[in-house]
Amino acid sequence: MAEIRQATPADREPLLRLLLAQLGEHDIDTPAVAIGTAVDGILRDPNRGRLLVATVGGTPVGVAALSFMWPIEHGGRSAWLEELYVEPPHRGHGIGRALLRAACDLAAACGAVAVDLEIDAGHQRAARLYEAEGFRPLPRARWVRRLKPG
Amino acid sequence: MLAAATLLGGPAAAHDDPPPRRKAALRAWLEAGAYRAEYTPEPAVHPSAGPHGASVLTWYSPTLVDDLRAGRRVFSKGAAMVKEIRSGAAVVGFATMRKLKRKSGPVGKGWLFYEAIGGSSFFGRGHPACAGCHRQGTDYLRSEFRP
Numbered sequence: 001m002a003e004i005r006q007a008t009p010a011d012r013e014p015l016l017r018l019l020l021a022q023l024g025e026h027d028i029d030t031p032a033v034a035i036g037t038a039v040d041g042i043l044r045d046p047n048r049g050r051l052l053v054a055t056v057g058g059t060p061v062g063v064a065a066l067s068f069m070w071p072i073e074h075g076g077r078s079a080w081l082e083e084l085y086v087e088p089p090h091r092g093h094g095i096g097r098a099l100l101r102a103a104c105d106l107a108a109a110c111g112a113v114a115v116d117l118e119i120d121a122g123h124q125r126a127a128r129l130y131e132a133e134g135f136r137p138l139p140r141a142r143w144v145r146r147l148k149p150g
Numbered sequence: 151m152l153a154a155a156t157l158l159g160g161p162a163a164a165h166d167d168p169p170p171r172r173k174a175a176l177r178a179w180l181e182a183g184a185y186r187a188e189y190t191p192e193p194a195v196h197p198s199a200g201p202h203g204a205s206v207l208t209w210y211s212p213t214l215v216d217d218l219r220a221g222r223r224v225f226s227k228g229a230a231m232v233k234e235i236r237s238g239a240a241v242v243g244f245a246t247m248r249k250l251k252r253k254s255g256p257v258g259k260g261w262l263f264y265e266a267i268g269g270s271s272f273f274g275r276g277h278p279a280c281a282g283c284h285r286q287g288t289d290y291l292r293s294e295f296r297p
Contacts, residue, residue: 003282009197045204
């Protein structure tokens with residue numbers, strides 16, 4: 001049975017491993033050092049976001065990463081569920097759903113009025129999970145422009 | 151009658167009173183630094199080993215100090231700790247826990263948890279955002295400070 005808890009600095013290396021795997025699955029080539037900087041920044045300042053880990057037998061097998069925002073659209077603090085990842089051998093056991101629910105509870109406890117997220121086009125398994133948990137798709141596409149070299 | 155009143159108002163009763171159980175009163179009590187009069191601090195500010203930011207300084211209530219010095223691994227009702235969350239020299243938030251019942255219970259409902267930092271605020275008995283980590287400690291105490 002998986003346990004869900006907030007990440008601590010002792011989880012840094014497993015977190016990096018899980019996040020690298022997650023980004024790799026989505027062909028996002030953020031360097032490990034940049035992921036480490038982002039993780040350290042959250043662990044140092046919980047106002048930036050929160051990290052949850054799912055463990056099985058004490059070993060981290062999943063991660064959820066929340067980043068806080070203050071969007072006009074939501075009228076106040078909200079959270080961006082940036083990453084939700086479970087290692088492939090542990091999928092299909094409800095760990096992702098448990099992480100998602102814990103992340104939403106944690107976001108609400110941190111004062112967020114909404115949780116936003118994005119999924120890859122055509123990622124039906126993720127879409128079914130989020131829809132079942134009360135999320136709805138918006139008819140928009142996410143755009144980005146880097147301001148500094150990655 | 152005077153003797154009874156004196157006893158009721160003595161150190162044991164004082165140990166059982168704070169921190170306050172209501173959120174607003176608890177926040178005011180923390181922000182006033184009221185715990186500093188009786189609580190025992192760690193020797194120095196140090197990096198947080200938990201999700202409480204960069205650096206922290208933890209203070210133990212007299213009841214918790216007594217329990218630890220007696221070698222108890224299940225703490226008394228009224229045991230409490232306050233963790234100052236620091237940014238440099240400034241206190242920017244607090245995390246605190248107070249034991250409300252003798253038995254902590256399987257999910258920590260015997261403890262009242264509170265964390266306030268910036269826009270985040272957790273408050274509640276066995277709050278899952280806190281208890282998930284704290285249940286790995288000694289009767290939900292994660293700090294390794296031993297006065």
